[in-house]
Amino acid sequence: MRRSPAFVKLTQWEHWPTFLFYAPLLPFFILRSLRAGHPVFFAIANPGILFSGSGTESKFKSLQLLPQEFVPKSLLLKKNDHDSGIEEHLRNHNLHFPLIAKPDIGFRGYLVKKVDSLKALENYLNHVNEDVIIQEFIPYEKELGIFYHRIPGQKKGKISSVTIKKFRRVKGDGKRTLNELIREDDRAFLYTDLLDILHRPNLHKILAKDEELTLSVIGNHSKGTQFLNGNHLIDKEFEDFIDGICSKVNGWYYGRLDIKFENFEKMLIGKDFKILEINGIISEPTHIYDATDKQASYFKALKSINDHWNIMAEIARKLHKEKSIPYPAILPYFKNMWWLRTHTQKLKKLNTEDF
Numbered sequence: 001m002r003r004s005p006a007f008v009k010l011t012q013w014e015h016w017p018t019f020l021f022y023a024p025l026l027p028f029f030i031l032r033s034l035r036a037g038h039p040v041f042f043a044i045a046n047p048g049i050l051f052s053g054s055g056t057e058s059k060f061k062s063l064q065l066l067p068q069e070f071v072p073k074s075l076l077l078k079k080n081d082h083d084s085g086i087e088e089h090l091r092n093h094n095l096h097f098p099l100i101a102k103p104d105i106g107f108r109g110y111l112v113k114k115v116d117s118l119k120a121l122e123n124y125l126n127h128v129n130e131d132v133i134i135q136e137f138i139p140y141e142k143e144l145g146i147f148y149h150r151i152p153g154q155k156k157g158k159i160s161s162v163t164i165k166k167f168r169r170v171k172g173d174g175k176r177t178l179n180e181l182i183r184e185d186d187r188a189f190l191y192t193d194l195l196d197i198l199h200r201p202n203l204h205k206i207l208a209k210d211e212e213l214t215l216s217v218i219g220n221h222s223k224g225t226q227f228l229n230g231n232h233l234i235d236k237e238f239e240d241f242i243d244g245i246c247s248k249v250n251g252w253y254y255g256r257l258d259i260k261f262e263n264f265e266k267m268l269i270g271k272d273f274k275i276l277e278i279n280g281i282i283s284e285p286t287h288i289y290d291a292t293d294k295q296a297s298y299f300k301a302l303k304s305i306n307d308h309w310n311i312m313a314e315i316a317r318k319l320h321k322e323k324s325i326p327y328p329a330i331l332p333y334f335k336n337m338w339w340l341r342t343h344t345q346k347l348k349k350l351n352t353e354d355f
Helices: 005-011 019-036 059-063 086-092 118-127 178-184 188-198 236-246 264-268 298-322 330-351
Strands: 074-077 099-103 113-115 132-136 142-149 158-166 169-171 212-214 226-229 254-261 273-279
Touching (some): 059 273, 099 118, 118 132, 142 236, 169 178, 236 264, 254 298
Antiparallel strands (some): 074 132, 142 158
């Protein structure tokens, strides 16, 4: 019997649409705003980032807040420069293929793509008429999403969520094509539209026996990556390591680091890892999407999001009261959010196109 991706996504809560994880929490959100006396008080929780990382901030600028030895080599290519001297730009920044290309303002993995050649990069830039980050591809096979916060005035922060990102792989048997392996995989069949585009030239290739292929190298749930609860990794050594990095980041108190690494123990002593992104107040504690965890549920996911919003609210109120950071002007904030709505619709549309 053929499985229906639509039916699976309907019946398994980890795949439910985003609004179902946030709409039920709206009353609590309003109560916090009333308590603070300002409708968007939370937008100062990370004063070093535009509106604290509400989605309209430059990812490239956010990366500049981090100690640069921990960040992949990156280049910001403005949309007006897409047709000028790409090879020279790459040489000047010592960037070599393969590379990762992604919109400077974007989220949920939209248009994040691995490019293997100059032609592929030029094709990407022609298709995505936005400011684009070109970033060295980090070959480490392990990735974590680490949610961190620090209350203003406190020397130490806390890790409140760790997500282990499991990249989907298929193994050949010398008989079935890649197309068949994708459609028969317990998880990959949910993402056939995406994977058919990524692997179009090789869909009818038969993988040799025991040959393994990673279907997507982008660590995003919407790209087919599975999110597993990694909270068992949290201990003093891990928190000290993350504190050592985050204490050097000015104006960032709350959000998620996405880190690629080779070996967890080596990472804890500062070796063989890179921070791909630093995210702000729209970050999620993504361990909640681990539906394989017997303790997990939709309602526990809601509680975790709400608990994190409580932390965000406390940080914002303290910064306002104790550091005299003013709450943002309301009209510019909502204009910014309206622009984001239009921008997101554009990215979504481009993301569904084959290029």
